[in-house]
Amino acid sequence: MMELVLIVAGLVVVALFMVLFAPHIRKYSAGGTCMSMARLDGKTVLITGANTGIGKETALDLAIRGARVIMACRDVEKGEEAAASIRRIYYEANVEVRELDLADTSSIRAFVHRLLREVNHLHVLINNAGVMMCPYVKTNDGFEMQLGVNHLGHFLLTYLLIGLLKRSAPARIVVVSSLAHNVGWIRFHDLLSQGSYNSGLAYCQSKLANLLFARELARRLKGSSVTVNSVHPGLVRSDLVRHSTIMSLLFSLFSLFLKSPRDGAQTSIYCAVAEELHSLTGKHFSDCAPASVAPHGRNEETARKLWDASSELLGIVWDH
Numbered sequence: 001m002m003e004l005v006l007i008v009a010g011l012v013v014v015a016l017f018m019v020l021f022a023p024h025i026r027k028y029s030a031g032g033t034c035m036s037m038a039r040l041d042g043k044t045v046l047i048t049g050a051n052t053g054i055g056k057e058t059a060l061d062l063a064i065r066g067a068r069v070i071m072a073c074r075d076v077e078k079g080e081e082a083a084a085s086i087r088r089i090y091y092e093a094n095v096e097v098r099e100l101d102l103a104d105t106s107s108i109r110a111f112v113h114r115l116l117r118e119v120n121h122l123h124v125l126i127n128n129a130g131v132m133m134c135p136y137v138k139t140n141d142g143f144e145m146q147l148g149v150n151h152l153g154h155f156l157l158t159y160l161l162i163g164l165l166k167r168s169a170p171a172r173i174v175v176v177s178s179l180a181h182n183v184g185w186i187r188f189h190d191l192l193s194q195g196s197y198n199s200g201l202a203y204c205q206s207k208l209a210n211l212l213f214a215r216e217l218a219r220r221l222k223g224s225s226v227t228v229n230s231v232h233p234g235l236v237r238s239d240l241v242r243h244s245t246i247m248s249l250l251f252s253l254f255s256l257f258l259k260s261p262r263d264g265a266q267t268s269i270y271c272a273v274a275e276e277l278h279s280l281t282g283k284h285f286s287d288c289a290p291a292s293v294a295p296h297g298r299n300e301e302t303a304r305k306l307w308d309a310s311s312e313l314l315g316i317v318w319d320h
């Protein structure tokens with residue numbers, strides 16, 4: 001009985017502490033802020049997964065800076081709702097919604113085909129969309145969903161847009177990875193998890209793949225004035241954890257310690273606009289500052305091997 005009273009008293013003290021210090025905890029959890037005042041008038045930006053979470057906040061910020069923002073969303077209705085809510089905040093926002101399902105290479109190709117007819121330039125590409133810890137499902141092309149959307153879909157999208165980005169240089173590519181890359185490894189013997197599937201490990205693999213892709217692309221684009229950097233946005237309150245009960249529970253429990261989507265967007269925005277990053281490429285950022293990369297995320301051989309495996313799966317050859 002005494003023990004129970006002590007436990008309840010302890011919980012009350014912790015809850016009281018959280019309530020009292022909530023503003024300070026929130027301020028601390030918010031992380032870095034992009035302080036750049038750079039304007040993007042006359043610039044065109046493309047953001048994947050821009051209908052919610054980090055992508056939507058990134059779209060709002062870049063629209064306020066004067067950019068024409070293409071919001072690439074798999075659900076156009078949700079995308080239009082997000083665009084309308086951006087226009088309610090900033091009525092001059094030049095935001096346009098386009099359909100893009102990264103789980104379907106024919107959708108990616110159709111999206112780019114249409115885009116190339118509509119825009120002459122692309123100055124910033126933000127590969128933001130992501131899916132986390134979903135049950136084992138395949139994309140339209142038979143790829144495991146998390147590697148398929150998070151890595152392969154963006155790999156193909158970037159391949160199809162690289163000519164436009166080069167013609168628009170100076171241009172920037174921002175790849176939204178995660179600190180989850182630290183616990184991932186590339187399972188070359190079973191890249192698509194056909195032999196065995198663990199939703200958490202598959203997510204971590206896909207986020208490591210994002211990072212390796214960014215570094216290898218940056219290496220290949222040296223001298224082209226198209227830079228590529230990757231980002232860990234922080235732990236952010238968003239829909240990302242929707243597929244995992246345990247993650248949803250943890251996120252609710254520790255909600256006070258998580259960033260808002262607006263705070264989570266800061267590092268993507270920083271990499272897209274900061275003047276001091278003008279020619280910086282192949283780096284990883286978090287909280288608007290350089291961040292460390294796990295040793296296996298720096299392995300050039302793994303990056304090249306993944307590049308070749310990805311190209312083969314997608315049936316493409318990067319000759320530019």
Ligand SMILES: NC(=O)C1=CN([C@@H]2O[C@H](COP(=O)(O)OP(=O)(O)OC[C@H]3O[C@@H](n4cnc5c(N)ncnc54)[C@H](OP(=O)(O)O)[C@@H]3O)[C@@H](O)[C@H]2O)C=CC1
Nearest residue numbers: 049053054074101102103128129130178235236238239240
């Ligand atoms: N939240 C966090 O703590 C962290 C997030 N990240 C990364 O940040 C990025 C943004 O995540 P966040 O904003 O938190 O998550 P959300 O779930 O809020 O947003 C993810 C976006 O990706 C879109 N998306 C999912 N599947 C597809 C697809 N097949 N085709 C096109 N778009 C798709 C979603 O569309 P729809 O709404 O239709 O599902 C949504 O717009 C992700 O890459 C994630 O891995 C990294 C570290 C931590």
Ligand SMILES: CC1=C(/C=C/C(C)=C/C=C/C(C)=C/C=O)C(C)(C)CCC1
Nearest residue numbers: 177178179180207235247250251254257
């Ligand atoms: C276990 C644990 C936590 C939860 C960590 C989680 C839930 C991480 C999620 C990572 C994600 C979503 C990465 C996306 O790329 C907290 C809250 C830090 C508090 C300390 C203990």
